[in-house]
Amino acid sequence: MKIASTIAYLSAALVAFANAQQVRTNTLKSTPPFHPKPVPPRDAPPKAPRLCSTPTGAGPTTSADPPTATLATFGIPLCVLTQPRALPTAPYGTYGITTSGNQVSLKLVTVGPYSTNVGSRIYLLEDDNNYKLYKLLNQEFTFDVDVSQLPCGLNGALYFVQMDKDGGKSKYPTNKAGAAYGTGYCDAQCPHDIKFINGEANVNSWVPSTTDPNAGTGAYGSCCTEMDIWESNTISQAYTSHPCTVTSQTRCSSATQCGDDATGNRFDGVCDKDGCDFNPYRYNNHNFYGPGSSFAVDSIKPLTVVTQFITDDNTANGNLVQIKRYYVQNGVAIDSPNINWSGIDPLNYLTDTVCNEAKTLFGDNNQHKAKGGLTALGNALKNGVVLTISLWTDHAAKSLWLDSTYPTNKSATIPGVGRGTCSITSGVPSEVQSQYPSATVKHSNIRIGDLGTTTGGVKPPTTSAPTTAPTTSTSAPTTTKTTPAPTTSTSAPTTAPTTTKATPAPTTSTSAPTTSKATPAPTTSTAAPTTTASSAGSVGAYGQCGGGSYTGPTTCVAGYTSTTIRNGTRNASPTKWPKIHESIAYVHPMNFFCRNCLNGNFGSHGRAESLHNIWEKR
Known part of the structure; x- marks a missing residue:
């Protein structure tokens, strides 16, 4: 069984929409x-x-x-x-x-x-x-x-x-x-x-x-x-x-x-x-x-x-x-x-x-x-x-x-x-x-x-x-x-x-996915960023737990620890970094992207790069 694919390109000089x-x-x-x-x-x-x-x-x-x-x-x-x-x-x-x-x-x-x-x-x-x-x-x-x-x-x-x-x-x-x-x-x-x-x-x-x-x-x-x-x-x-x-x-x-x-x-x-x-x-x-x-x-x-x-x-x-x-x-x-x-x-x-x-x-x-x-x-x-x-x-x-x-x-x-x-x-x-x-x-x-x-x-x-x-x-x-x-x-x-x-x-788009689905009308916030705390007063996975004007809980749930990310914000990060691409590199799921990740090439040290610093697995 075979199927066709279609791609099209948008130009500024758009013509009549009735074209077939x-x-x-x-x-x-x-x-x-x-x-x-x-x-x-x-x-x-x-x-x-x-x-x-x-x-x-x-x-x-x-x-x-x-x-x-x-x-x-x-x-x-x-x-x-x-x-x-x-x-x-x-x-x-x-x-x-x-x-x-x-x-x-x-x-x-x-x-x-x-x-x-x-x-x-x-x-x-x-x-x-x-x-x-x-x-x-x-x-x-x-x-x-x-x-x-x-x-x-x-x-x-x-x-x-x-x-x-x-x-x-x-x-x-x-x-x-x-x-x-x-x-x-x-x-x-x-x-x-x-x-x-x-x-x-x-x-x-x-x-x-x-x-x-x-x-x-x-x-x-x-x-x-x-x-x-x-x-x-x-x-x-x-x-x-x-x-x-x-x-x-x-x-x-x-x-x-x-x-x-x-x-x-x-x-x-x-x-x-x-x-x-x-x-x-x-x-x-x-x-x-x-x-x-x-x-x-x-x-x-x-x-x-x-x-x-x-x-x-x-x-x-x-x-x-x-x-x-x-x-x-x-x-x-x-x-x-x-x-x-x-x-x-x-x-x-x-x-x-x-x-x-x-x-x-x-x-x-x-x-x-x-x-x-x-x-x-x-x-x-x-x-x-x-x-x-x-x-x-x-x-x-x-x-x-x-x-x-x-x-x-x-x-x-x-x-x-x-x-x-x-x-x-x-x-x-x-x-x-x-x-x-x-x-x-x-x-x-x-x-x-x-x-x-x-x-x-x-x-x-x-x-x-x-x-x-x-x-x-x-x-x-x-x-x-x-x-x-x-x-x-x-x-x-x-x-x-x-x-x-x-x-x-x-x-699919040649660059971006199609329209947002199941998305309620967005509301602009005027308050400082907050996160949902767990029932015990601890911050759940990847939630904010410090930094800036944050005033909420600072204790993380079991298996997570407070980690500084971009702009001084602290989030609840996994104590054990998730392993990706079956390599030796361990990358924080919220704050890092892999260097040469697309090719699966992490170098001899399994290097990962954040927005502001380099973290290496020792």
């Missing part, structure tokens, strides 16, 4: 294979093998093997020509995208001979011309992930969006590219930085970004329902429901319809941009997820993420009423912690009631309910959604909504404000990109199946009612960890996969 979305006639470049793992229904008989198409140069495979998938890219800007735009192909290594068996890796910065690429986004396809549509109701979606190299400010995301199966090719005659070239993207942020929408170039009223030299916004946005399965780094993670009132990919053309932040219309658009999220830290469980063995889920180690979509009648035709999550790490199933705020039902999964109560307690605008809640989301999941994987930095809000105190001018002790331990000065894209160019997220063993079938011998944890009342402060949270029947593997079942072929097709 064409493709070049040269041969598409072969792409790296990727093997997701479909899971057969419970008690299903084995399927007879059949031939399926394969990448260029590969032999035929049967359905007894993992279906082969390949990657392609869709670029950001567009060629300014008097002829209809042609979408050229490109090598995938240029975009930091690599595969190995059933694993796909996305690297933050890739330096090429003519350009530097930052971030990427990929989609899964069913065949050469169509995206794979996942129907998630009464199913569980499972994958393995390694986020150990993602510090504050980065977001390694895996999510579903209601894109057209063919990328809009049949709907819009001027779209000659289609899914093979990664066209038709949309999400609940109604992004304006998509360069082709509905088969037309989005150049009308184009305004370059003030923070990203390779991005900008056009007059149109591209909206659709979105389900964020996993937005994450080593500090925080969340899953989020984003319903919309539109039922398919829709081009918005006004600030009101698009819900533009810049004009104060965030809550007027067709989609719920904030969404209803389940972030364990935000729900006052500060010891559940993070770097190190002191957390119930250790973000430095690979883990398996299981998300279940429960309907009111336990069928794929019912209404979505619950979204549940549990994890598998070291062969042990770990349940999500119960919500630990008074005023919200102490459950460990999302329901419309939980969403409504959280919006009230947190003081957030309840657009989730206004846009139809889980029922509206469920309708999209019933009809089919496209799997998307991305790695990006946030030019709008620096990912503070994911891993820090947000809004930044409020106390982290206020319910809903604290989302993680990262400093409110963290997440600046230029700093993240320069300090962590080799940051990489790895996804593998992607599978979907009936409830309880995707984790092999590891049984789902049994959820029980909480035995203690939730709190209204950041007191010691409670987590739930259940040990299932012993197992020797956390990999996917070895049963024969279904005959459906699957193929990720990435879209």
Whole structure:
């Protein structure tokens, strides 16, 4: 199976936006294979093998093997020509995208001979011309992930969006590219930085970004329902429901319809941009997820993420009423912690009631309910959604909504404000990109199946009612960890996969990732930087613990020590430096970048360089 790639370039002399979305006639470049793992229904008989198409140069495979998938890219800007735009192909290594068996890796910065690429986004396809549509109701979606190299400010995301199966090719005659070239993207942020929408170039009223030299916004946005399965780094993670009132990919053309932040219309658009999220830290469980063995889920180690979509009648035709999550790490199933705020039902999964109560307690605008809640989301999941994987930095809000105190001018002790331990000065894209160019997220063993079938011998944890009342402060949270029947593997079942072929097709900028996703409107802080302290009065991983005008706690949690970084600020740094690139170099995940890191060359001393000084392992 093969896929095309597209790249385009922006010029100051933009021409009419109605030019068609064409493709070049040269041969598409072969792409790296990727093997997701479909899971057969419970008690299903084995399927007879059949031939399926394969990448260029590969032999035929049967359905007894993992279906082969390949990657392609869709670029950001567009060629300014008097002829209809042609979408050229490109090598995938240029975009930091690599595969190995059933694993796909996305690297933050890739330096090429003519350009530097930052971030990427990929989609899964069913065949050469169509995206794979996942129907998630009464199913569980499972994958393995390694986020150990993602510090504050980065977001390694895996999510579903209601894109057209063919990328809009049949709907819009001027779209000659289609899914093979990664066209038709949309999400609940109604992004304006998509360069082709509905088969037309989005150049009308184009305004370059003030923070990203390779991005900008056009007059149109591209909206659709979105389900964020996993937005994450080593500090925080969340899953989020984003319903919309539109039922398919829709081009918005006004600030009101698009819900533009810049004009104060965030809550007027067709989609719920904030969404209803389940972030364990935000729900006052500060010891559940993070770097190190002191957390119930250790973000430095690979883990398996299981998300279940429960309907009111336990069928794929019912209404979505619950979204549940549990994890598998070291062969042990770990349940999500119960919500630990008074005023919200102490459950460990999302329901419309939980969403409504959280919006009230947190003081957030309840657009989730206004846009139809889980029922509206469920309708999209019933009809089919496209799997998307991305790695990006946030030019709008620096990912503070994911891993820090947000809004930044409020106390982290206020319910809903604290989302993680990262400093409110963290997440600046230029700093993240320069300090962590080799940051990489790895996804593998992607599978979907009936409830309880995707984790092999590891049984789902049994959820029980909480035995203690939730709190209204950041007191010691409670987590739930259940040990299932012993197992020797956390990999996917070895049963024969279904005959459906699957193929990720990435879209990426030649320099910067696409529009910020799931980002609430940023709030300017006038207060001194602060960090969230742990329940015992100690500063958590990578949080600020001294320097400047800081007046908060100065004691670090176990495994971390106070370390001076840039501008005299002191942060809680790991006592043991994380090892990277299997070399002898140990680099602070917040404050250092590797010298010659891209080539894996650290010299004879394993040297790492900070903004102001050199640290060497002795």
